[in-house]
Amino acid sequence: MCSQEEKQMKKIAVYCGASSGNDPVYTKAAQNLGAYLASHQLELIYGGGGFGLMGALAKEVLAKGGVVHGIIPKVLYDRGAALDGLTDLEVVADMATRKQRMLTEADGCLALPGGPGTLEEISEAFSWARIGENNAPCAFFNVMGYYNPLAQMFDQMTAKGFLTVADRQKLCFSDSLTAIFTFMKTYIPPEIRTYPGH
Structure with a gap:
C-alpha cells in the first residue's frame, strides 16, 4: 500500500558474485531480480562485470x-x-571508489548470493547507515536460505549487545522481492548514534 511517506526508489545498487555458484537456482534468482527491476522501472547500479551472477543480472535487465x-x-x-x-x-x-560511487547513486542496496566481496560491500553499506553516511536501505535476497547463517550472526550481535534491536530491524533478509522492495520503500534510516558529552 502506498503512503505519503513511501520512499521514491529509482536506482538499486546490487552486490553479487562474479561467480555463479554451484546451483542454477542462484542464476535464476539473478535473472528474476533483473526482470523485476526492469518491469518496475528500477535502474540497476552494479559492478560492471559480465561474468557469474553479475553478468546474468545485468543481461536480464538489458x-x-x-x-x-x-x-x-x-x-x-x-x-x-x-x-x-x-x-x-x-x-x-579502485574498489574503494567503486563502492563509494555505488552508494552515492543508490536509492537502495541489495545483495544476491556471493562471496567475500559481496558480503563486504553490503556490510559496509549497512555499517555506514548506522553512522549517517548512507540513507539507502540494505537488504539480502535470501535465495534458498543462503544468508540464514548471516541473519543468525546479526541476531547474535543483537543478543550480545553489539547491535541495537532497532538497528537490527533496519536490515532485511527475505526470499521475496515484493517483501524486499516494500521494506525499501517504507524504510526510515537508523537514528544517528550519539556519544556522551556531544
Whole structure:
C-alpha cells in the first residue's frame, strides 16, 4: 500500500558474485531480480562485470529493456571483466571508489548470493547507515536460505549487545522481492548514534 511517506526508489545498487555458484537456482534468482527491476522501472547500479551472477543480472535487465549503470575499477576493466552493451560504464581508480560511487547513486542496496566481496560491500553499506553516511536501505535476497547463517550472526550481535534491536530491524533478509522492495520503500534510516558529552 502506498503512503505519503513511501520512499521514491529509482536506482538499486546490487552486490553479487562474479561467480555463479554451484546451483542454477542462484542464476535464476539473478535473472528474476533483473526482470523485476526492469518491469518496475528500477535502474540497476552494479559492478560492471559480465561474468557469474553479475553478468546474468545485468543481461536480464538489458534484455527486458531496463537501464544498467556499471561501475568498475580499472584493474578489472583492464582484465576484460566488463560487460559490453551497458547503458553506461564508469571506469574508476579502485574498489574503494567503486563502492563509494555505488552508494552515492543508490536509492537502495541489495545483495544476491556471493562471496567475500559481496558480503563486504553490503556490510559496509549497512555499517555506514548506522553512522549517517548512507540513507539507502540494505537488504539480502535470501535465495534458498543462503544468508540464514548471516541473519543468525546479526541476531547474535543483537543478543550480545553489539547491535541495537532497532538497528537490527533496519536490515532485511527475505526470499521475496515484493517483501524486499516494500521494506525499501517504507524504510526510515537508523537514528544517528550519539556519544556522551556531544
